[in-house]
Amino acid sequence: MSIENPIFRTEDLCAYYGDFMAIKHVTMSIPEKKVTAFMGPSGCGKTTILRCLNRLHELTPGAWYSGKIFLRDQDILEMDPILVRRKVGMVFQKPNPFPTMTIYDNVLAGYKLLGIRLKKEEADRICEEALRKAALWDEVKDILHRRGTFLSGGQQQRLCIARALAVNPEVLLMDEPTSALDPKATLQIENLIVDLKNTVTIIIVTHNMPQAGRVSDYSAFFYLGELVEFGPTAEMFTNPKDPRTEEYLTGKFS
Numbered sequence: 001m002s003i004e005n006p007i008f009r010t011e012d013l014c015a016y017y018g019d020f021m022a023i024k025h026v027t028m029s030i031p032e033k034k035v036t037a038f039m040g041p042s043g044c045g046k047t048t049i050l051r052c053l054n055r056l057h058e059l060t061p062g063a064w065y066s067g068k069i070f071l072r073d074q075d076i077l078e079m080d081p082i083l084v085r086r087k088v089g090m091v092f093q094k095p096n097p098f099p100t101m102t103i104y105d106n107v108l109a110g111y112k113l114l115g116i117r118l119k120k121e122e123a124d125r126i127c128e129e130a131l132r133k134a135a136l137w138d139e140v141k142d143i144l145h146r147r148g149t150f151l152s153g154g155q156q157q158r159l160c161i162a163r164a165l166a167v168n169p170e171v172l173l174m175d176e177p178t179s180a181l182d183p184k185a186t187l188q189i190e191n192l193i194v195d196l197k198n199t200v201t202i203i204i205v206t207h208n209m210p211q212a213g214r215v216s217d218y219s220a221f222f223y224l225g226e227l228v229e230f231g232p233t234a235e236m237f238t239n240p241k242d243p244r245t246e247e248y249l250t251g252k253f254s
């Protein structure tokens with residue numbers, strides 16, 4: 001399907017670990033300011049392709065890719081990888097706030113890593129804005145100088161989302177962001193994802209089909225490294241075009 005003005009476009013993307021091809025000839029466009037879900041059975045390559053999009057894949061020893069990835073119209077291989085990761089933030093499966101840092105310092109950690117020194121008022125403002133966007137401000141505004149690891153799992157994940165948002169990314173990659181959380185914390189993150197899509201493009205890897213149905217506008221279904229189907233989630237869920245998508249959606253394999 002054609003997407004007008006996609007934020008990401010891949011052309012014949014193949015990703016490898018040594019000579020093992022984990023992603024096979026994927027050509028796809030990701031719409032801007034929407035939520036796109038990457039779905040598929042375990043080992044089909046969802047995390048691998050996600051990590052290609054912000055050049056984390058190449059940090060795994062022996063890992064490489066062929067084909068092209070464009071962020072808007074720029075080939076990401078021609079960009080500074082640090083800039084790519086600033087524009088394309090990531091939230092992982094397990095909340096990973098920096099354990100020795102306070103909540104405040106965690107939110108601003110991206111600036112420190114980039115070597116950017118902020119004035120106190122600016123740092124305070126960015127911290128508050130990011131925590132508000134991550135729907136965490138009210139819960140932590142009086143304990144900003146306590147360690148992030150003191151928070152609950154769901155709060156820690158929202159702290160990681162705040163940390164990713166603080167540097168104003170254009171895209172947020174989320175790799176199974178709720179799989180380690182209880183139902184209440186999961187619902188909070190899902191609501192947050194829906195709220196955030198007006199300001200940032202989101203790509204979420206999820207095994208949870210009801211979740212993909214609740215939060216995503218578009219879905220991509222991968223199988224054995226191939227992109228089998230891509231389209232509006234509502235359409236894919238009600239009328240999958242490929243029998244493998246249908247089998248996955250109806251729980252015939254997981």
Ligand SMILES: Nc1ncnc2c1ncn2[C@@H]1O[C@H](COP(=O)(O)OP(=O)(O)OP(=O)(O)O)[C@@H](O)[C@H]1O
Pocket residue numbers: 017020022040041042043044045046047048049060
């Ligand atoms: N570091 C690695 N070295 C070698 N092979 C790897 C590595 N990481 C992943 N793979 C292989 O690449 C393929 C895709 O893995 P990937 O983790 O991207 O799948 P996934 O769809 O995200 O799986 P899951 O849903 O279980 O997280 C699998 O066959 C996996 O074994």
